[in-house]
Amino acid sequence: MNTGCKPCMDTERQKLLQEISKVDFVLKELNLYLDTHPYDQQAMERFGQFNALKNKLVKDYTEKYGPLVLSIVDMDSREWKWATQDWPWEGGYN
């Protein structure tokens, strides 16, 4: 179905997933920081920026490769990729 070569597609997919993980890691760190510093405006603003970025990246990833979360799924697909694609512990695209 896709025209690109498989190894290149895999590298791009991996890169995008890593980008999501990096951005989500910033969110996790800010989340914990804000729990004990709930009035830190700068940290809250940063959380908002990174949260928007994560949502955009997850949407891109879902459209290109498949779902990461059940709240964003590609309804045009004829396949329930959530279950048919590899699970993360297999070490494929993490």
Added chain:
Amino acid sequence: MQEWKPQMPYVEQFPVAMAYVPWQRNCTMYENLDEAFKTGTIFPELNKPFLGRRVKG
């Protein structure tokens, strides 16, 4: 953070028979997200890697 001013006056801030971890006041982040991710924290201040040997000096 200003709302979290300790209620206790400075000299009495640390009464005995209690544990105190200093507040993280600095929320400076790594500029490079790859570095933060690899380090396991976005805060350079909290980067305390295991070396497995004594560091002299």
Added chain:
Amino acid sequence: MWNYEKRLQYPVKITQTNPQIAQVIISQYGGPDGELAASMRYLAQRYTMPYNTVAGVLTDIGTEELAHFEMICAIVYQLTRNLTPEEIKESGFDKYYVDHTLALWPQAAGGIPFNACEFQSKGDVITDLTEDMAAEQKARTTYDNILRLVKDPDVCDPIRFLRAREIVHFQRFGEALRIAQENLDSRNFYAFNPEFDK
């Protein structure tokens, strides 16, 4: 309520199997200072926590620990993937294999099964947060011990990440304890238990 994200918090991609080291690392799944105990400890303690911000710390760190035992399981799984009966016998993995084949089961490196007695939920803010700080240090030491034994960079890399998280969590629990102190009487922090006494 929880939602699953179909990715690991930090990548685990191990090319070389090593059942011997898998048997050591499995301790951070079901061992005394493992990620499962950490998660269950914090998520159990939060219900009676009288301060919202502290309950937040317990919820959010407890949630992150779920992602950590998933990483540990992925490491053990990849270290033991497709082993042959000969490799199982030679590496000493046979004692685990006879009961669990190559599946994941929460136990300590010494074979002791996961047990809720490995953590407390005491119902006293100071006591529980002090335990949580100690728990993060114990897990950090376990990771230090693992790092002395592991040479494979594919394994060291995620282990170093997990170790770094223990230090961040220690800091947050320390701050949570400061929040509790600010809500108590500094002349006698132990006058009453805010999780019980009116």
